[in-house]
Amino acid sequence: MRGQPRILINTPDVELWPGGLLRARSNADARVLSRAGRVLRRKRDGRYLAAALPEGMLSLSPRWAHEPGIEAALDALDSLRTDRGFDIDASGELPLEQLIERLDSLGLDESYGEKVGLGLVPEPVALAFAGFDRYRRPLWLTAHAARAWEGMRRIAGSEGVVLEAISGYRSHHYQLGIFERKLARGQTVEQILTVNAAPGYSEHHSGNALDIGTPGEAPAEESFENTAAFAWLTANAEAFGFLMSYPRDNPHGIVYEPWHWYYAR
Structure with a gap:
């Protein structure tokens, strides 16, 4: 092994x-x-x-x-x-039954997805190590996304632009934990949903989504759009298969996230 x-x-x-x-x-x-x-x-x-x-x-x-x-x-x-x-490229996805049971315990069902225009996102059976994120945590992505990220990061670096991963794959359990901690502090599910997507509806569950940053810039802030890294991504990311998921006025009602990119090939 x-x-x-x-x-x-x-x-x-x-x-x-x-x-x-x-x-x-x-x-x-x-x-x-x-x-x-x-x-x-x-x-x-x-x-x-x-x-x-x-x-x-x-x-x-x-x-x-x-x-x-x-x-x-x-x-x-x-x-x-x-x-x-x-074969990690053909490893498949986990079933969603357990997630649906937990959504039910929160008083949620798939009508939430219909309302925001998002579908349930299964987790991959296997994920590839894609280096480390800004905080020296292992970064996990699907094998295809990991190869694309490494290629994109390397080419950007050769052109003087430093791209950092802020986070990649997140499990359903991770998202559920956010809800459980906030519920324990007295918030309602409705209040939490104004800030956090329901468990199972984040692109990060897929292993194909990346939050991207650059040195000296705070993570997951709209000000990222003013960096050389964002300008480079806007001009080049699509060639590597990455698209910005949540531009301004996106149909899902999600706040503008210039840092969030999804591998769509």
Whole structure:
């Protein structure tokens, strides 16, 4: 497993991370992660559940073997061990049933998407490592988007323009977590929806969307449109397959986001 490309394997409840890309939270973690081929990480809160070491599975959390969705994660791990020809370009998408159940718990259904003109976005089964973002976090994209981003970033750099990734793939769990934290602080679902898209409706779930910045510029601010990076993207991004999703007066009612670009090929 050590010689495999750096790929994030996605299941509905658990992610399978390459050990070397996770942050150690203790000295004991550091020793384990340095040897782990894969680490099973709970999507809901990022907790490390177990590590696949050369000698076998090592528990990182009590009762990890009884976690929801652990069987699907272990099946995916077995497939990785036995299938040397894993094709990330044809890895498919996760089902949406679990997401629809959670939307229902928020009092939402697909009529929300109809109202804003957006469809539910499934998560990819696998994502490619696309370097690090501005904050030195691993950046995950679909394989096609990752190749396009690397090519675009390299060409921009050769022309004196620095493009930084602010964020890429985000899971349904990540978006649900935003809602759960705000609900716990006393906000209503209606209040949260004025600022955040409903879980499942963000282009970031697809692994094809990027928030892009440039050094010296605050992330995700309209002022990005005044930078050399934005001017370069406006002139060149489409050639690499990237389009700006939310221009001014877009039909979805989403605020102008000059930093948000989607790989559409």
